Amino acid sequence: MTVLAISKKKKRFTGKKVALTIAGWSLGLIFIAPYVEMVLTALKPKEEITAIPATYLPNTWTWSNFIGVWKEIPLATYLKSSFIISLSATVIVIFVAVPAAYYVARNRFRGRTAFLLLVLITQMFSPTALVVGIFREVVAFKLVDTYIALIVIYAAFNMAFSIWILSGFFASIPTDIEEAAWIDGCSRFKTLTKVVLPLALPGLVTAFIFTFIAAWNEFVIALTLTSTPAHEPLTVGLTSLIGQYQVQWNYLFAGSLIAIVPVVILFALIEKWLVGGLTAGSVK
Amino acid sequence: MKKVMRRTAITAVFGLIATAALGVTTSTAASQVELKMVAADYANMQPFWDDLSAKFTAANPGIKVSVNVVSWDTIDDKVKTLIATGQTPDIVNKGDYSAPAAAGLLYKASEMVSPSTLADIVPTFLNNSMYNGVAYAVPDLASARALFYNKDILAQAGVKTLPTTWTELEKVLKQIKAKVPGVYPYAIPLGPEEAQAEFAIWAGGNGGRMFANGKWTLNSPKNIATMAFLKKLTDEKLTQPNPAKCDRTACAQTLFAAGKAAFINGSVFLPSWLTANGGAKIKLGSGSFVHGPAQKAVTLGVQDYFTAYKANNHQAEITKFMDFIFQPANYAAFLKAAGGFIPATKSAGTIAAKDPALAPFIKLLPSAIFYPGDQASWPAVKGAIQQSIGTATISDPKKVMNALQAKALAAK
Amino acid sequence: MTQALKSQRRSRFGAWPWIGPAILMILVVVVWPAFEMARTSFQNVDMTGTNKGWAGIRNYQTLLRNPDLHGVLIRTIIWVFGVVLVTTLVSLPIAQLLNSNFPGRKVVRWATIVPWAASVVMTATAWKWILDGFYGVMNNVFIDLHLIKEPVDWLGTPKQAFLWLMIVGVFVSIPFTSFVILAGLSTIPHDILEAAKVDGASGWAAYRTIIFPLLRPSLMVAAVINLINVFNSFPIIWVMTTGGPGYETDTTTTLAYKISFRDQDIGQSASMATVNFLIILVFIIAFLKVSKWREQSE
Numbered sequence: 001m002t003v004l005a006i007s008k009k010k011k012r013f014t015g016k017k018v019a020l021t022i023a024g025w026s027l028g029l030i031f032i033a034p035y036v037e038m039v040l041t042a043l044k045p046k047e048e049i050t051a052i053p054a055t056y057l058p059n060t061w062t063w064s065n066f067i068g069v070w071k072e073i074p075l076a077t078y079l080k081s082s083f084i085i086s087l088s089a090t091v092i093v094i095f096v097a098v099p100a101a102y103y104v105a106r107n108r109f110r111g112r113t114a115f116l117l118l119v120l121i122t123q124m125f126s127p128t129a130l131v132v133g134i135f136r137e138v139v140a141f142k143l144v145d146t147y148i149a150l151i152v153i154y155a156a157f158n159m160a161f162s163i164w165i166l167s168g169f170f171a172s173i174p175t176d177i178e179e180a181a182w183i184d185g186c187s188r189f190k191t192l193t194k195v196v197l198p199l200a201l202p203g204l205v206t207a208f209i210f211t212f213i214a215a216w217n218e219f220v221i222a223l224t225l226t227s228t229p230a231h232e233p234l235t236v237g238l239t240s241l242i243g244q245y246q247v248q249w250n251y252l253f254a255g256s257l258i259a260i261v262p263v264v265i266l267f268a269l270i271e272k273w274l275v276g277g278l279t280a281g282s283v284k
Numbered sequence: 285m286k287k288v289m290r291r292t293a294i295t296a297v298f299g300l301i302a303t304a305a306l307g308v309t310t311s312t313a314a315s316q317v318e319l320k321m322v323a324a325d326y327a328n329m330q331p332f333w334d335d336l337s338a339k340f341t342a343a344n345p346g347i348k349v350s351v352n353v354v355s356w357d358t359i360d361d362k363v364k365t366l367i368a369t370g371q372t373p374d375i376v377n378k379g380d381y382s383a384p385a386a387a388g389l390l391y392k393a394s395e396m397v398s399p400s401t402l403a404d405i406v407p408t409f410l411n412n413s414m415y416n417g418v419a420y421a422v423p424d425l426a427s428a429r430a431l432f433y434n435k436d437i438l439a440q441a442g443v444k445t446l447p448t449t450w451t452e453l454e455k456v457l458k459q460i461k462a463k464v465p466g467v468y469p470y471a472i473p474l475g476p477e478e479a480q481a482e483f484a485i486w487a488g489g490n491g492g493r494m495f496a497n498g499k500w501t502l503n504s505p506k507n508i509a510t511m512a513f514l515k516k517l518t519d520e521k522l523t524q525p526n527p528a529k530c531d532r533t534a535c536a537q538t539l540f541a542a543g544k545a546a547f548i549n550g551s552v553f554l555p556s557w558l559t560a561n562g563g564a565k566i567k568l569g570s571g572s573f574v575h576g577p578a579q580k581a582v583t584l585g586v587q588d589y590f591t592a593y594k595a596n597n598h599q600a601e602i603t604k605f606m607d608f609i610f611q612p613a614n615y616a617a618f619l620k621a622a623g624g625f626i627p628a629t630k631s632a633g634t635i636a637a638k639d640p641a642l643a644p645f646i647k648l649l650p651s652a653i654f655y656p657g658d659q660a661s662w663p664a665v666k667g668a669i670q671q672s673i674g675t676a677t678i679s680d681p682k683k684v685m686n687a688l689q690a691k692a693l694a695a696k
Numbered sequence: 697m698t699q700a701l702k703s704q705r706r707s708r709f710g711a712w713p714w715i716g717p718a719i720l721m722i723l724v725v726v727v728w729p730a731f732e733m734a735r736t737s738f739q740n741v742d743m744t745g746t747n748k749g750w751a752g753i754r755n756y757q758t759l760l761r762n763p764d765l766h767g768v769l770i771r772t773i774i775w776v777f778g779v780v781l782v783t784t785l786v787s788l789p790i791a792q793l794l795n796s797n798f799p800g801r802k803v804v805r806w807a808t809i810v811p812w813a814a815s816v817v818m819t820a821t822a823w824k825w826i827l828d829g830f831y832g833v834m835n836n837v838f839i840d841l842h843l844i845k846e847p848v849d850w851l852g853t854p855k856q857a858f859l860w861l862m863i864v865g866v867f868v869s870i871p872f873t874s875f876v877i878l879a880g881l882s883t884i885p886h887d888i889l890e891a892a893k894v895d896g897a898s899g900w901a902a903y904r905t906i907i908f909p910l911l912r913p914s915l916m917v918a919a920v921i922n923l924i925n926v927f928n929s930f931p932i933i934w935v936m937t938t939g940g941p942g943y944e945t946d947t948t949t950t951l952a953y954k955i956s957f958r959d960q961d962i963g964q965s966a967s968m969a970t971v972n973f974l975i976i977l978v979f980i981i982a983f984l985k986v987s988k989w990r991e992q993s994e
Contacts (some may be wrong), residue, residue: 020798027790028800028807031871034822035810037833052542053847054831067345072328096717103714115715119919124461124976125733126928126949129969132736133729156725161921165876168913172883174778190318202879209809210872217731217815224365225872226528227352229330235815239355243327245893246557246623247533256818263813350964361957366847368745368962383743478937525829526852528941593876663743667958675942695743695960 020044035257042066049249052152066258069251074229075258081091083262085147085193085233086215093162093211096155101166102192106175118165123160128220132272135224145227153225154215162207169203170196201273203240209267234259308692317601319349322366323377324359324588326622334485336617340608341374345602360663372595374602380419380591391592393419395599404629409587412654421589424618425625428645428652429485429584431574432550433649435545435567440464441546444449446571448514448581450490453574457522460546471545474527474674479654480666482532483541483673485549485584486510488653490576495656500692502667503685508572510576511673511681518677528674533557541566549573551586552645553624570644583645585652587628720787730973745962747860755967764943764951769902771858772947776979779865780922784843784915787870792903812871823864827851827936857937861945863915869925880914882905898958916992918981927976948967948972 041049042065046056069075076084104112127134135144143149173196181191196203219235226232229240238255241248310419323333330371333351334561341348352373354362359378366373372389386391394402399508402410402422409423433446441463447453484494490513501507524545530536537554539545541563548554550570558566572581582696590609593601608614612631619627619636626646627633638640656662666693676684740751759765791812796914811819829849838844849859884907930949933939939946939954946954952972956965 017798020793021800024793024796024798024801024804027793028804031867032807032810034812034819034826034867037826038818038822040743046560047564049562050541050831051540051562052539052544052831054833054836056833056836092984096721099713100715100718103711107711109709111713115711115719119718119722120980121977122722123921124724124924124928124973124980125730126930126969126972128930128949128953129733129966130726130729131730132365132368134725135365135371136732137724137728139369139371152721153725156721159722161917162922163718165879165917169879169883170918172913189554196833202882206876206879209812209875211814217817219815219817223358224362228350235817239358240325240328240330242355242357243325243585243623246327246560255819257814259818260810260814264806267809267813271802271805280834303750364962365743366745368741368747387742387744387746389744389746476940526849526941529849529852535830538882542831544830660743664920664958664960667960669955671954672942674940678941696726 035260038253038257042250042257044250046248046250063256065250067256069254072239072248072251073240073255075234075237075255077229078232078234079258079262081147081231081237082233082235082259085150085154086212088147088151089158089215090208090211092151092155092160094208097159097162097166097207098197098204101163102170102196104163105167105170111194115166119160119163122157125155127218131220131224134221138225144225145231147231149225150215150222150233153221154211154218158211158214161210165207165210166200166203169200173199205273206268207269212266213263216259286629287385304459317347317598319347319375319598319601319605320371320373320596321349321351321375321377322359323351323353324379325353325355326625329353329621332617332621334493336609336614339614342603343608344604345368347604349605372593374468374593374596374598375605376593376687377424377588379588380593380657380663380666381591382658382660382662384591384593385415385420385658389593389595390420391594391599391602393422395603396422396590396592397603397606397610401607403611404631406628406630408585408649408652409628412585412587412657413589415658415660420476423587423593423628424590425622425628426585426649427552427625428586428648429481429549429551430570430645430648431547431572432540432546433553433569433571434540434545437464437467437543437546438569447574448576450573450576454517454522457517457547458520461522464546466522466544468539468545469522470517470547471530471536471539472517472523472527472549473530473532474514474677475529475531475535476674477531477672478670479673480669481584483510483585483669484548484653485573485582488582488584489579491571491579493653493656494665494669495659500659500689502669502692503667503682503689506576508682511575511685515677515681516628527677528619530608530674534663537561551640552626555574555641572648581651583648583652585649585654587654589655623679626682627666661692661695665692668695733966734970737963737970739963739966741966743960751963755961755963756971758961759955759971764946768943768948768951770977771945772949775858775862775865775947776923776927779869779926782862782867783869783873784919786866787873787877787918788911790870790874791881794874794878795857795881803883806869808874810871811868816868816929816931817935820864820932822923823860823867823908824936827860851937851954854941858945861933861936864936865926865929868932869922875921876914876918877911880911884910904941905975920983921989923979923983924976927972927979934969942960948975976978 040056040058043061045060045062048055048059120249130185138144138149177195177199178191179197182188186194217235222233222236228237229237238252238259241252241255323329330353333353335418337351339351351544363373363376363378381390393410397641405423409426410419413419413421413423438459441460443456443459447456460467460469461690472482473479487493487507487510490510492501492504492510494500494502502685516528518527524530524536524539536545536548537550538556539559540548541558541561541568573583575581590606592606609618610629615627615629615632617627619632624641626642627636633646638648655666659665668688672684673688721784737755738751738753740748741753742748786875794801794808826832827850829835829847829852832850834850835844835847839847850860888906889902928949930953933947933950934953937945939950943951949972952965952968955961955968
């Protein structure tokens with residue numbers, strides 16, 4: 001009996017685990033394959049990029065592409081602008097969406113369905129369709145070529161998703177937990193921050209990532225609203241590598257790849273909170 | 285308690301945002317004029333324009349110029365949005381002028397620059413900047429096209445003389461196809477990037493024009509015949525597959541650079557593009573375009589424009605800045621930054637004629653045809669051509685050209 | 697409901713302090729410009745962007761007379777439903793996989809977010825290069841694996857190109873969908889799963905009867921957001937085929953862009969954009985009705 005038990009414990013490489021590992025790693029490879037290809041292309045000298053037939057690996061490893069792009073365009077400025085805009089927009093969304101989602105989750109108030117539909121409808125407009133109207137407003141507020149215009153606009157555009165997903169998470173938290181906290185003497189605010197939010201953390205993280213990425217990669221509105229390199233985010237700044245008859249592909253790819261890095265780092269930092277929530281066993 | 289806290293917090297946040305918004309509206313000194321310019325990005329032009337506007341303000345205190353450099357595929361949208369929302373710029377540097385000219389939004393060329401600057405502009409280019417007989421734009425630079433070929437491939441196929449007519453061309457292409465496998469005899473890009481240029485070259489060589497005698501002639505018999513000829517070449521596999529999906533830079537020129545195409549219609553800086561994009565080893569030859577039966581050879585001239593808008597009443601300042609751009613040293617720097625184009629002024633032109641790369645093109649200019657850029661509906665027609673003319677090689681040329689003609693007539 | 701919550705509802709300001717800021721932002725940034733857009737669709741706008749006055753329904757009439765509209769509408773329906781359906785079906789097992797324990801799971805999760813983190817323009821450009829008929833790596837791989845003999849122009853013919861466009865659409869939508877489902881999975885308490893195991897349900901049965909129903913809220917959110925985003929998707933089609941040849945790979949979204957910036961007809965484009973909004977509104981309402989959203993959220 002004991003022998004069997006011991007051998008079972010030692011058997012870490014179950015068939016199931018091997019299958020999962022292979023599946024997992026294959027999946028990861030599929031997802032990064034096109035970007036690996038971009039990295040390899042970005043490491044080729046300009047002359048080799050459009051060779052026929054294509055080469056798998058660069059014949060000349062041109063690491064200088066990744067260095068040169070910082071000098072060719074003010075990449076650092078673009079990164080800074082993108083970061084300020086995206087982070088600020090995300091913070092605003094969290095601060096505005098959390099109360100709204102919480103209230104919607106806990107109360108059957110009269111305009112509830114209308115509110116949820118309004119919120120959803122706003123997500124249905126593509127920014128391209130609205131850009132002229134938005135620009136008119138920005139001009140009226142004298143906020144052309146500023147960070148604040150983009151921050152507020154991006155926050156508003158991503159409100160819908162955050163409210164929807166957060167209200168779903170809040171709704172799935174049993175009310176007994178909150179009431180238990182109130183009975184124990186916690187204030188409403190403290191209950192919200194110390195009890196409810198931690199349980200809804202996966203939803204918060206998802207909303208955070210969604211908004212940040214949406215703001216980070218937005219192009220059309222940024223293009224219309226900015227006019228100086230000091231305020232242009234990365235998406236707009238990289239287009240200055242596209243000349244009329246010449247596209248500096250090597251720098252364009254290198255720059256685009258550099259643009260992915262901050263997002264992945266951000267995700268790596270907050271990813272662990274995506275799992276958690278109710279598994280913490282707080283019901284007891 | 286919490287309710288009040290929340291309301292206070294929210295009011296505070298909005299108060300902050302409002303203050304920030306108001307704080308941004310700093311007023312400038314009363315005597316300062318700011319010229320707003322939107323310029324197309326030939327090749328990373330921002331440093332040049334920043335430098336030039338700084339020099340200008342140093343020489344002309346009281347006038348500030350802010351230049352927004354925008355890439356070619358987004359500049360049309362940008363300018364349109366600016367105009368639509370009452371933010372009309374003062375100066376715009378891009379590829380057309382006829383729509384705002386027709387709408388009465390522009391200063392005349394004679395109002396934009398001083399007489400001496402205007403006199404230095406090459407007449408051919410100024411003639412192509414007119415609307416209803418009056419020049420409403422100042423040309424900034426131009427390019428011309430020529431036929432380019434890969435000397436090695438032609439030698440390998442035993443082609444001794446360049447074809448000049450369509451019949452000769454077809455023969456030569458078949459010869460190349462037979463003798464040199466793995467190579468497309470003619471790279472013909474009819475994809476959206478610049479289909480209007482490719483079409484203009486072939487149609488012009490057959491005596492056809494897009495606009496003639498006061499009306500659009502897209503579906504003239506000559507033009508339909510031209511597209512039928514191109515369809516024939518495609519069907520006979522004498523071109524790369526799918527001309528409708530082949531863009532000039534990413535597809536046709538790239539094939540040529542890799543030594544996979546024998547002939548290509550190229551612009552004045554194809555040689556430098558090839559060197560920078562893996563085609564340095566190609567032995568390049570050039571000549572005039574082929575022409576249809578009983579027609580003359582032509583070349584295509586393409587030019588871009590400076591336009592000045594009346595909306596902000598800054599005529600005096602605009603003229604100062606435009607003259608500043610055309611001062612010989614500044615204009616030379618502009619041409620250098622844009623890279624490899626033909627100058628629009630006579631004085632710069634004589635210098636450029638000494639450049640062996642540009643000289644043959646400058647010589648071709650007298651026989652150049654241009655786009656019907658003086659037609660107000662040209663931007664819409666150009667867009668329609670870019671979008672669908674390539675499909676004539678895979679379907680019925682007559683139907684496609686008729687559809688284009690209908691679009692041209694419908695465009696206001 | 698308990699006393700505490702009830703008193704909250706009867707407070708003097710009601711819902712306003714909670715949902716007010718959200719409503720304000722949405723009204724200013726989205727609703728007013730949408731109103732502007734609809735208004736423009738009834739205006740006569742010339743090629744320079746200047747408004748020339750009331751045009752009635754003329755823009756809509758021009759739009760409906762557009763010969764390419766019919767094909768575009770059909771293609772849009774295939775595009776939206778195809779991409780969203782496949783994405784959802786594929787994301788479910790992927791989320792399970794990302795939730796299971798295996799060595800290197802963290803790295804795989806990071807890899808999964810890359811297509812989401814990268815701008816769609818960049819991803820579409822990468823795929824366009826890979827699929828290029830002349831210098832794309834896909835041809836190299838297939839030829840080296842002896843699957844094809846000669847290079848194929850993958851984006852050459854309309855139907856084949858459209859298939860690849862849909863594949864890329866699924867590719868960029870899977871990460872987001874998987875993570876929404878993953879977040880949903882993580883809210884399922886372990887006790888419920890344990891209880892199921894004790895009851896003898898395992899594997900597929902447990903998934904079907906316990907886990908999947910609990911995932912409904914996440915799936916709903918993901919499906920709705922995907923329906924909207926795929927419908928409005930522009931970069932994939934534009935970068936890879938510009939809707940061509942001609943209009944053969946266009947959807948209503950790229951067509952609206954073309955009408956505005958190729959045909960220079962801003963009024964007609966605004967009417968297309970308004971019609972687009974109505975289409976997606978109908979889609980979503982139909983979807984919500986079919987999936988019995990209101991019942992479920994009570």
